[in-house]
Amino acid sequence: MDLILDGIRMAWHLLVTLDKEVLAVTLLSLKVSGLATLISLVIGVIGGTAIALADFPGKRLMVSVVNTSMGLPPVVVGLFVTIMLWRNGPLSRWEILYTPTAMVIAQTIIAAPIVMGISIAAIQNLPPDLRLQILALGASRRQMVWLLVREARLPLMAGIMAGFGGVISEVGASIMVGGNIKGYTRVLTTATVMETGKGNFDTAIALGVILLALCFAVNYLLTRVQQRERPR
Amino acid sequence: MKGKVRFSHGLSVLAMLVVFALSTTAGAASKNLILATTTSTQDSGLLDVLLPVFEKESGYFVKTIAVGSGQAMAMGEKGEADVLLVHSPEAEKKFMDKGAGSSRRLVMHNDFIIVGPAGDPAKIRGVKTSAEAFKKIAHSGSIFLSRGDNSGTHAKEKGLWKSAAVSAEGQKWYQQTGLGMGQTLNVAAEKKGYTLTDRATYLSMKKNLGLEILVEGDAKLLNIYHVIEVNPAKWPKVNSPAAKAFADFMVSKRTQELIGRFGVDKFGAPLFFPDAGKKPESLGL
Numbered sequence A: 001m002d003l004i005l006d007g008i009r010m011a012w013h014l015l016v017t018l019d020k021e022v023l024a025v026t027l028l029s030l031k032v033s034g035l036a037t038l039i040s041l042v043i044g045v046i047g048g049t050a051i052a053l054a055d056f057p058g059k060r061l062m063v064s065v066v067n068t069s070m071g072l073p074p075v076v077v078g079l080f081v082t083i084m085l086w087r088n089g090p091l092s093r094w095e096i097l098y099t100p101t102a103m104v105i106a107q108t109i110i111a112a113p114i115v116m117g118i119s120i121a122a123i124q125n126l127p128p129d130l131r132l133q134i135l136a137l138g139a140s141r142r143q144m145v146w147l148l149v150r151e152a153r154l155p156l157m158a159g160i161m162a163g164f165g166g167v168i169s170e171v172g173a174s175i176m177v178g179g180n181i182k183g184y185t186r187v188l189t190t191a192t193v194m195e196t197g198k199g200n201f202d203t204a205i206a207l208g209v210i211l212l213a214l215c216f217a218v219n220y221l222l223t224r225v226q227q228r229e230r231p232r
Numbered sequence B: 001m002k003g004k005v006r007f008s009h010g011l012s013v014l015a016m017l018v019v020f021a022l023s024t025t026a027g028a029a030s031k032n033l034i035l036a037t038t039t040s041t042q043d044s045g046l047l048d049v050l051l052p053v054f055e056k057e058s059g060y061f062v063k064t065i066a067v068g069s070g071q072a073m074a075m076g077e078k079g080e081a082d083v084l085l086v087h088s089p090e091a092e093k094k095f096m097d098k099g100a101g102s103s104r105r106l107v108m109h110n111d112f113i114i115v116g117p118a119g120d121p122a123k124i125r126g127v128k129t130s131a132e133a134f135k136k137i138a139h140s141g142s143i144f145l146s147r148g149d150n151s152g153t154h155a156k157e158k159g160l161w162k163s164a165a166v167s168a169e170g171q172k173w174y175q176q177t178g179l180g181m182g183q184t185l186n187v188a189a190e191k192k193g194y195t196l197t198d199r200a201t202y203l204s205m206k207k208n209l210g211l212e213i214l215v216e217g218d219a220k221l222l223n224i225y226h227v228i229e230v231n232p233a234k235w236p237k238v239n240s241p242a243a244k245a246f247a248d249f250m251v252s253k254r255t256q257e258l259i260g261r262f263g264v265d266k267f268g269a270p271l272f273f274p275d276a277g278k279k280p281e282s283l284g285l
Helices: A002-016 A020-053 A059-069 A074-085 A100-124 A129-136 A141-151 A153-168 A172-178 A188-198 A201-227 B002-021 B039-043 B046-058 B069-077 B089-097 B130-140 B152-163 B181-191 B199-208 B240-251 B253-261
Strands: B032-037 B061-066 B083-086 B101-117 B144-146 B174-176 B194-198 B211-215 B222-230
Touching: A002 A201, A020 A059, A020 A100, A020 A141, A020 A153, A020 A188, A020 A201, A059 A100, A074 A100, A074 A172, A100 A153, A100 A172, A129 A141, A141 A153, A153 A201, A172 A188, A188 A201, A188 B039, A188 B181, B032 B039, B032 B069, B032 B240, B039 B046, B039 B061, B039 B181, B039 B199, B046 B061, B046 B240, B046 B253, B069 B083, B069 B089, B069 B152, B083 B240, B089 B101, B089 B152, B089 B222, B101 B130, B101 B181, B101 B199, B101 B240, B101 B253, B130 B152, B130 B211, B144 B181, B152 B194, B152 B222, B181 B194, B181 B199, B181 B211, B194 B199, B199 B211, B222 B240, B240 B253
Parallel strands: B032 B061, B032 B083, B144 B174, B144 B194
Antiparallel strands: B083 B222, B101 B194, B101 B211, B101 B222
16 A cells, blocks of 8 residues: 555656656657547548448448457557568568557557547438438538537547557557567656556656556546537 | 548548647658667666766757567567667567577676565475476466566576476466566565566665575576667667667676666665677687
């Protein structure tokens, strides 16, 4: 128990003194996961809306595939991305293994299905007559889709939060494709694993506390956006 | 349908390339050096001292991938690393025999120790040889934590069981963590079990463990580190100038002094003993 209090105290200390290394690690976490979430947002919402609105044979199968991918194990994603990016792998010419870019790719593969799955559900959950109504009011197809997405923004934002939460907290993929390189690809989760391995539990807890605080801050902002001009 | 999923992943990759095209400079690859090493060099903090010096001197950027020696050599065998810093002599010899490495040089040593709870249920404290200690642990059925990850320490431990003529694998008291040395020590501390560890990791973690050194000093417990350059003839993509620069750096006089001094201020004793240029036989192998 003392250890946890020590950890919280240390987290506070590291934050207040603006410890350079911790700051860099925290910023990288935010950058990598933020970018991955952003890309997932584009892919997930567009893809999810398209799947939800379109009618095609095998749609159920497709939705099942997306829903299953919402639970992709990060280590498995990490392993596949690593093998693809190896010097002697198929995508070796990119030369991005053990870089933040590789981490963004892996995290996008993890987050995109989460955003997409929730987007599909959100759009499908809208009253079915809404589409007809909007079209009947003379909207173009594009306008209709935009209005539907707007109408579903509460659950869509929840999807984005779930996606962000999924990648900021994952460690398996980041450690594999990033390599936990000091000052380069070390993020909060991989640093926590390493400090635990070194037996520096107080530092590990401190990093964990900072991770939670970061998650809270980001989700608080997203929630404010979500709850803005809440539909009555 | 699956095409659509793949398409969207393709999109993501495309978007990222655009985003990062500006940040990754062309030709940066030759400045990068991938060092695959055992966890003990990182967990003990040695690399944190040495790498900044090397990076400053040489201008290379070192990407340290800290894994077990077994995995480090597997990476080397696939040409996925440029240089290795490992401590698993038997496996290293095989690695060299396969032609996977172009040079292998002695860097430093420390020793393995057998640690366990102060209560010492197997009564191994002060036993002279590691083989006898392992026999006693087996006979008393006391919990022993094995790395179980093909690391250098794990390889050494398997050798010790062999010389003790005990087949530990599958026994109830023999538990494999599959984790790094630091985490395995934590598990051993929690379960009040015995384990084999390198001295450096143990000393750097001692404060939180409550495990004591019970057996040490056996010649069989020597822990020897070599630096291996991955063979560029086999893997043309290996950054061999950088690998050579790093290997040269590790055995240079100044680095060897740094290694010898490392940990003295914190632990009162060095964690590693520099050995560059010596013959392995002189260490009692």
